[in-house]
Amino acid sequence: MESNSSTRRVFHIVTGTLAVAIIGFVLVLPLGIILKEAFSKGVGAWWEALSDADTLSAIKLTLLTTAIVVPVNTVMGVVMAWAIAKFEFKGRTFLVSLIDLPFAVSPIVAGLVFILLLGPRNGWFGPWLDAHGVRLVFSTAGVIIATLFVTFPFVVRELIPLMREQGSAEEQAALSLGAKPWKMFWRVTLPNIRWGLLYGVILTLARSVGEFGAVSVVSGHIRGETNTLPLHVEILYNEYSFTAAFAAASALSLVAVVTIIAKSIVEKRK
């Protein structure tokens, strides 16, 4: 008995140390290296690298994309989850699996699909759009469309099980008490899903800031125009501007850290 419990204690110490070591090596160490490299030539050089015109433009584009994608996918996600969770209709399960498509397909493939659909020369709709002066690939619009696609499932996926579990009795009660549908939504539906929704929004935000694959294909890498921050990091790195690359990467890491903290807070409230 005695030896048994001490063996168990040893086992706990070993596995615990191993877990911490793996997390440290795989997660914390890279983050540390990014920061070390970013500040290797001092805070001045780091600041200078971030203030570079192209970097600033990349940051701006990333923020713009996020500012559009997050609200759009939040609203679409709520509407979609509502329709799927609260109503029975033909093709409901098919629709649910369709929502997973952006997760199932490689982001690069998603990007290529958009080129195929909207490319100005060979795309299905591209030449027509081009003739009307609309350019959806190799432009800011293309970056936004690709990001919308890639981040679409986060909010919907989070809300469908939550809304299904809650059912619609409370909403029917609100209506029977005289609430207009809009009031019912604000006073009953939204408060009931708020933590799940916030969780989905955080994930959407993190992904739209960090998305690389699909955006890389549709953006065309036009410096100072269609480069998002992740794309810009890659370009700088390929040009051997390591300090600048890691400075930009440190900005992205900051978003990641904030997201993780926000996520863990929201997760507790869910």
Next chain:
Amino acid sequence: MSIEIKHINKHFGDFHALHDVSLTIPTGKLVAILGPSGCGKTTLLRIVAGLESADADGGDVLFDGESTIATPVNRRRVGFVFQHYALFRQMTVAENVAFGLTVKPKADRPSKAEIKAKVEELLDLVQLSHLGARYLDELSGGQRQRVALARALAIAPKVLLLDEPFGALDAQVRASLRRWLRHLHDTINVTSIFVTHDQEEALEVADQVVVMNKGRLEQSGSPNELFTQPKSEFVMNFLGEVNIFHGRFENGQAVFGAKAAADSAHAKMLVRPHDFKIARTPEAGGISAQVVRVLTAGSIVKIELSDDTKQTLYVHQSHAEFDKNPVKADEQVWLIPTSQRIFRNGEDWNGDYII
């Protein structure tokens, strides 16, 4: 406010949930819709509330003679109490009760002070005035049910509709809450319908009981009328305990017992357990049976017997009656029905019978 339900039909896909249901409920009455699960009673209640739409084939629901079938639920002003309460989980008890008042358009909305006073008055009515600031997970089932009732009453509903109001509660709470509901109804006097599958509940609480079966209205009347004069086998069987004897029709007569052929079961005789006389010697019209068990612990004496076909029969006697002529287990006796009903294919049949 009176409620008139006229020729309501409802299909769910191919399933015919309600067959041409018509029903009138006079102002101020408390009516129970009683039936087994799946009989369409909740669907009917939800149609009255406007939570479900009836088939568009001319059926109508009228409040005080006015058609409401086209009025959406949020303008019908019905107080609906849901089976599982459907209380707003993000709100306190007081906020739940106030909801119907706070969502009114600005022009009709009472002031904050008025709402507060109204909520207090309602919580007082349902005897929960000390719990206004609580959240729902701190409340018992019976307390939640009363919050749901107070919330429904806040909008001064024209009619009050309750869907299995005591379904989720344990037996003791059920019994006390239904007496309380009857009392409350006598105080506020709002025309009310409640749906239940519990015959005891319906008979005890309601002014009028409506029995439904398979989407059809079987019978409607006062509890006493339904209990003493059931129009169909289903109603008699559903309202209270019965003993069923199978027989057949022969030359315009219903034949039961040993005289009836074993394979014929067209005639059914239903006898309530308290409608038997017990004899120790063979008697004309008596059913031969053997006593199996006698239960004297309780307000009545329950006697379990087994007839010649090994069918279990139940007889209830008052203690006074039992003491005059006590039977024991394994005794051979003859049961003489003092009041019985015979049904042919579920319909009432009046004619001679022999046992």
